[in-house]
Amino acid sequence: MATVIGPRHPSEADDPAGEGDGPVLPELEDGHWMHRATEFAHTSFGAVARRLPALVREAVGLAWSTSRRDTVASIGLNVAAGVMTTLGLLATTGVLRQLFAAGPTPDRIRAALPALAVAALAVTVRGALTVAAGWAQARLIPQINYQVELRLFETTTAVELAAFDDAGFAEEMDRARDRGMAEAASIVDHTVNLVTGVVGVLATAAAVTVIQPVLLPCLLLAAVPEAATAVRMARRQYLAMLARITRRRRMWMLARLMADRHTAAEVRSYQMRDFLLTEFRRMMTVETGAQLRLARAQSVTRGLGMSATGVAAFAVYAVLGGLLLSGVVALAAAATALLALQSARSSLGVAVFATNSLYEDALYYQDYRDFLDRARDRVTGGQGRPVTGFDTIELDRVTLRYPDTDIPAVDEVSLTVRRGQVIALVGENGSGKTTLAKLIAGLYRPSTGVIRWDGVDTAELDPAATAAQVAVMTQDWWKFPFTAGQNIRIGRHDRAPGGPGPGVEDAARAAAAHDMIVDLPFGYDTLLDREFKDGHDLSGGQWQRLVAARGLYRDARLLICDEPSAALDARAEHALFQHLRRRPDRAVVLITHRLANVRHADQIFVMDRGQLVQHGSHDELMAVDGLYRELFELQASGYLARDPDHGGAASRS
Numbered sequence: 001m002a003t004v005i006g007p008r009h010p011s012e013a014d015d016p017a018g019e020g021d022g023p024v025l026p027e028l029e030d031g032h033w034m035h036r037a038t039e040f041a042h043t044s045f046g047a048v049a050r051r052l053p054a055l056v057r058e059a060v061g062l063a064w065s066t067s068r069r070d071t072v073a074s075i076g077l078n079v080a081a082g083v084m085t086t087l088g089l090l091a092t093t094g095v096l097r098q099l100f101a102a103g104p105t106p107d108r109i110r111a112a113l114p115a116l117a118v119a120a121l122a123v124t125v126r127g128a129l130t131v132a133a134g135w136a137q138a139r140l141i142p143q144i145n146y147q148v149e150l151r152l153f154e155t156t157t158a159v160e161l162a163a164f165d166d167a168g169f170a171e172e173m174d175r176a177r178d179r180g181m182a183e184a185a186s187i188v189d190h191t192v193n194l195v196t197g198v199v200g201v202l203a204t205a206a207a208v209t210v211i212q213p214v215l216l217p218c219l220l221l222a223a224v225p226e227a228a229t230a231v232r233m234a235r236r237q238y239l240a241m242l243a244r245i246t247r248r249r250r251m252w253m254l255a256r257l258m259a260d261r262h263t264a265a266e267v268r269s270y271q272m273r274d275f276l277l278t279e280f281r282r283m284m285t286v287e288t289g290a291q292l293r294l295a296r297a298q299s300v301t302r303g304l305g306m307s308a309t310g311v312a313a314f315a316v317y318a319v320l321g322g323l324l325l326s327g328v329v330a331l332a333a334a335a336t337a338l339l340a341l342q343s344a345r346s347s348l349g350v351a352v353f354a355t356n357s358l359y360e361d362a363l364y365y366q367d368y369r370d371f372l373d374r375a376r377d378r379v380t381g382g383q384g385r386p387v388t389g390f391d392t393i394e395l396d397r398v399t400l401r402y403p404d405t406d407i408p409a410v411d412e413v414s415l416t417v418r419r420g421q422v423i424a425l426v427g428e429n430g431s432g433k434t435t436l437a438k439l440i441a442g443l444y445r446p447s448t449g450v451i452r453w454d455g456v457d458t459a460e461l462d463p464a465a466t467a468a469q470v471a472v473m474t475q476d477w478w479k480f481p482f483t484a485g486q487n488i489r490i491g492r493h494d495r496a497p498g499g500p501g502p503g504v505e506d507a508a509r510a511a512a513a514h515d516m517i518v519d520l521p522f523g524y525d526t527l528l529d530r531e532f533k534d535g536h537d538l539s540g541g542q543w544q545r546l547v548a549a550r551g552l553y554r555d556a557r558l559l560i561c562d563e564p565s566a567a568l569d570a571r572a573e574h575a576l577f578q579h580l581r582r583r584p585d586r587a588v589v590l591i592t593h594r595l596a597n598v599r600h601a602d603q604i605f606v607m608d609r610g611q612l613v614q615h616g617s618h619d620e621l622m623a624v625d626g627l628y629r630e631l632f633e634l635q636a637s638g639y640l641a642r643d644p645d646h647g648g649a650a651s652r653s
């Protein structure tokens with residue numbers, strides 16, 4: 001049953017209103033998970049069934065490694081329930097045989113009582129076993145989720161930073177996280193359901209075979225049309241979903257833009273309401289039409305399926321009648337066969353649905369497995385020489401090329417950072433300062449060249465011990481949804497209270513953040529995320545003070561400050577730079593576009609298009625014609641209210 005999927009883009013999709021005009025946003029790229037959806041849509045049910053044994057092995061292996069006891073219970077109890085189904089049907093035949101026998105009614109009822117007791121017992125035990133199996137199955141799910149989620153996040157937090165710049169890797173990670181991880185528990189769930197369904201069919205078939213083998217083909221004949229209809233309807237539903245998915249994503253995106261705190265101000269200030277609503281209405285019209293058509297098509301399919309099932313049931317009744325008349329089958333056996341038919345049909349439905357779902361979910365789970373395999377190669381860690389500090393960090397012709405780029409972001413840069421010094425990296429936007437700082441921090445490994453700590457290649461050093469010596473105040477910091485105190489303390493979260501280094505409040509004071517924090521509703525315990533109850537938000541500059549406090553709290557031997565004062569007011573900036581001064585036990589690498597802040601640096605390195613083009617002290621660099629002097633004078637002219645293009649060079653004081 002190979003199937004070709006329909007159009008997925010709104011512009012090509014069925015359009016009941018016949019409208020194609022109006023504001024049209026650019027086409028959405030297919031979601032990263034679409035490739036699996038498309039693959040599944042093109043796979044026939046036969047192919048799905050052929051892969052079943054491997055999929056079941058995979059799921060059982062996963063369940064087994066999570067909880068042996070619950071795995072055995074889920075499967076074992078279901079099999080035992082199947083045995084009870086067989087027993088119940090056989091006992092039912094016994095009951096009917098006695099009831100249909102000749103003789104006075106009280107005698108017939110009395111004779112049927114033992115078989116009736118067995119049938120009742122079988123039904124009761126079966127019920128209990130099914131409940132117990134369901135319990136074991138329900139226990140498995142959270143345990144599996146726990147294991148797979150933990151394994152994924154243990155990996156994503158351990159892979160090297162460079163992996164996140166690799167588009168392929170990042171996409172695989174999204175796939176594993178967004179869908180693959182969630183399907184681990186599903187494949188186990190579907191497998192247990194499959195076992196339940198198959199056991200139900202086999203149990204019924206076994207009972208029918210014992211009662212009268214000739215009835216077995218009847219059972220199959222009656223069940224097949226229903227199963228085929230179930231497959232057909234599930235596929236139809238899936239393909240329809242696939243055809244609408246891009247449009248639905250567009251609608252989710254628009255819905256987010258229209259009802260989100262972060263976009264609310266811009267939507268109003270640019271008066272985007274009509275634009276967004278028009279686009280949303282357009283999508284909704286197409287979407288509603290598609291849903292109405294699907295409902296009609298599903299009803300037709302269901303109607304045809306029910307007719308086919310009815311015809312099959314009628315054929316079975318005819319065959320049964322013939323067998324009854326010819327005396328091949330007794331009345332009691334025929335009546336039991338009808339009961340068995342109901343039971344087999346529902347079990348088969350469960351098995352078919354589970355097969356379909358298992359196959360689809362297993363494709364996504366494979367994404368999770370593939371990601372973990374690939375990520376293992378990018379995990380940093382392992383052993384190396386211990387490090388407790390440094391006297392010099394030396395970059396020797398270091399180059400870094402980001403994935404899929406031809407031009408290096410840092411090109412053959414050599415420089416030395418000495419303990420006790422403040423060095424500055426300056427240059428225009430995109431010149432490579434942040435990238436160079438990340439190399440110095442050990443966040444990236446050079447594509448070529450070597451970085452040495454006291455003469456030892458950093459590749460030979462213990463990565464965790466090296467990272468412990470470094471603090472980075474990044475330019476693109478994140479608003480962590482923690483309290484103000486925790487936002488600072490995570491800078492060195494494993495430091496015991498009263499341990500060496502500044503306290504949280506000391507660090508906050510140094511970054512001019514303390515007064516601002518104590519003014520918050522709960523002081524240092526104020527939660528800094530409006531999405532939580534009693535949460536609070538800060539201004540950009542207030543956040544930056546907190547980020548600076550975190551960096552100072554870390555109290556590392558190498559402090560890297562990438563635009564630490566970009567959002568700070570003059571007073572806060574002044575206070576912060578008091579604390580970024582020379583200290584004999586550490587080195588500071590400072591990146592800033594406010595060149596007045598680098599005047600006192602021991603060494604200033606000037607970057608241009610990835611290359612180091614100048615270096616020296618402020619006075620040395622101002623004494624020569626070059627990029628540094630040009631940038632400095634340009635900036636200083638603003639303060640001196642003198643335009644260098646029209647008034648000559650600004651003061652060099």
Ligand SMILES: Nc1ncnc2c1ncn2[C@@H]1O[C@H](COP(=O)(O)OP(=O)(O)OP(=O)(O)O)[C@@H](O)[C@H]1O
Binds near residue numbers: 427475
């Ligand atoms: N993750 C990345 N993947 C690919 N290219 C990148 C990445 N980060 C930066 N680049 C590119 O590398 C070059 C150097 O960027 P970098 O951020 O180091 O510059 P910068 O000097 O710090 O700039 P700015 O002053 O604007 O902060 C730029 O051309 C930029 O586009």
